[in-house]
Amino acid sequence: MASPGPIRLVNLTLGYDRRPAVHHLEGEIAPGAALAVCGPNGAGKSTLLKALAGLLPPLGGRIERGGATAREIAYLPQLVDIDRSFPINVRDFVAMGAMRRVGLFGRLDAGERERAAQAIDRVGLAGMEDRPIDTLSGGQMQRVLFARLIVQDQRVILLDEPFGAIDEATTDDLLGLIAQWRGEGRTIVAVLHELDLARRAFPQTLLLARERIAWGETGATLCADNLARARAMSEAYDRQARECLRDEEAAHAH
Ligand SMILES: Nc1ncnc2c1ncn2[C@@H]1O[C@H](COP(=O)(O)OP(=O)(O)OP(=O)(O)O)[C@@H](O)[C@H]1O
Numbered sequence: 001m002a003s004p005g006p007i008r009l010v011n012l013t014l015g016y017d018r019r020p021a022v023h024h025l026e027g028e029i030a031p032g033a034a035l036a037v038c039g040p041n042g043a044g045k046s047t048l049l050k051a052l053a054g055l056l057p058p059l060g061g062r063i064e065r066g067g068a069t070a071r072e073i074a075y076l077p078q079l080v081d082i083d084r085s086f087p088i089n090v091r092d093f094v095a096m097g098a099m100r101r102v103g104l105f106g107r108l109d110a111g112e113r114e115r116a117a118q119a120i121d122r123v124g125l126a127g128m129e130d131r132p133i134d135t136l137s138g139g140q141m142q143r144v145l146f147a148r149l150i151v152q153d154q155r156v157i158l159l160d161e162p163f164g165a166i167d168e169a170t171t172d173d174l175l176g177l178i179a180q181w182r183g184e185g186r187t188i189v190a191v192l193h194e195l196d197l198a199r200r201a202f203p204q205t206l207l208l209a210r211e212r213i214a215w216g217e218t219g220a221t222l223c224a225d226n227l228a229r230a231r232a233m234s235e236a237y238d239r240q241a242r243e244c245l246r247d248e249e250a251a252h253a254h
Pocket residue numbers: 016021039040041042043044045046047048
């Protein structure tokens with residue numbers, strides 16, 4: 001892999017319909033870092049990941065991707081956002097990770113097929129290659145999604161709540177894979193709700209509550225003081241948003 005530069009967030013403001021959801025973020029993700037993004041519900045964590053993946057243009061500021069294009073970044077959305085009704089089996093779904101190399105309608109050569117088979121084996125799903133993905137359990141589906149990430153083989157990997165609804169055994173297996181990716185020098189950014197997982201497996205954490213509360217070594221970032229500030233910030237923001245909404249409704253009523 002070519003040696004990449006850091007990912008830089010420069011005065012980054014993100015939002016929807018011109019309404020900011022994340023304000024004036026500044027920070028840097030070093031190549032090979034494993035960064036957890038934590039914070040209350042609605043803090044803007046998924047919004048930040050979408051922007052890093054190039055799926056949401058900034059309202060202000062910018063993201064510098066250290067020489068990589070957004071397409072060279074692998075992104076795993078939340079499981080609930082993935083449409084599983086598409087009729088496709090495990091083998092073909094995992095092989096789709098090779099799309100950037102072979103093109104949308106390109107033929108998979110023996111090397112790519114072997115790569116997909118190895119990835120399925122690595123996540124512990126050997127023997128399930130022919131299963132349609134809509135018949136998988138939540139944990140099995142998460143393993144399939146990680147297998148597709150292996151095939152994608154990108155140096156930056158973004159994970160939105162990868163351990164959301166999965167049991168301890170699956171979590172441990174997937175944490176093992178993340179450790180392997182780190183050993184290979186890849187950069188990992190993961191939205192995590194369980195702070196203990198961040199403390200266990202991610203040396204760096206960004207604590208987000210619409211803005212940066214803290215960003216640094218995980219233990220120090222997730223101290224009681226910072227967590228209380230994040231909660232207060234988030235509650236104040238929600239209160240303010242509700243008041244704005246009331247004002248808008250009142251304006252409409254007249
Ligand atoms: N597609 C959208 N259109 C409009 N507003 C959105 C959209 N997606 C998210 N938002 C708003 O942006 C804000 C941040 O949401 P986001 O999903 O990034 O938070 P989060 O930290 O990931 O939350 P959670 O922990 O609940 O998943 C919220 O107020 C949310 O309602």
